[in-house]
Amino acid sequence: MDSPFRLNDLYYINKQIIPALQRVFGLVGADLNQWFIEMPRPVREAFAKLPFFAPNAQRTRIDYYYLSKHCILCGELVQAAHICNQCLQKGASVATVVIGRTSKLEKEMQHLAAICQHCGGGDWVVESGVKCTSLACSVFYERQKVQKELQSLSSIAADERFCLKCMVEWF
Incomplete structure (x- = not known):
């Protein structure tokens, strides 16, 4: 935990996590990409x-x-x-x-x-x-x-x- 480096969280969320979850939630009509864009950070x-x-x-x-x-x-x-x-x-x-x-x-x-x-x-x-x-x-x-x-x-x-x-x- 002493490393000065940080994980590129936005990359992994946009390229790995959202596409996987979109396949599941897309069945009920949810748009996770739009939800993530609108989410306050x-x-x-x-x-x-x-x-x-x-x-x-x-x-x-x-x-x-x-x-x-x-x-x-x-x-x-x-x-x-x-x-x-x-x-x-x-x-x-x-x-x-x-x-x-x-x-x-x-x-x-x-x-x-x-x-x-x-x-x-x-x-x-x-x-x-x-x-x-x-x-x-x-x-x-x-x-x-x-x-x-x-x-x-x-x-x-x-x-x-x-x-x-x-x-x-x-x-």
Whole structure:
């Protein structure tokens, strides 16, 4: 689960799952392609796609050549940073957004940890967090995703010096 790579879920849904289900549900007149197109989707955070670890210096993986970096606020392409120059000029509001998102993710992580704490197979240990690694549990994957987003956003906040002590001088 430490891999920075994600499964291309839309490809597998459109090319594998929907055609198989369409053969079954087509008998009753359901159009799964149209249903899937109309279905609302959550907006994926751009910063979650950015790797938390050091860049691929050896250029051994294809992601080095094709991974695009986007501003975590407006989504514009950026060369090296996590925040574009236009957003970076907004200073205090950018810091507020980044810290607000971090706070939201921390609350979500606490909520997921509370769910795992009540699970019989959660093996809850306060000092080291949740030790559950059940691949059959949807909360496990959600917890991994939120943890990765939180690490990535915390790294960005540290790189941009968006800490409470640093922001005192802005106001």
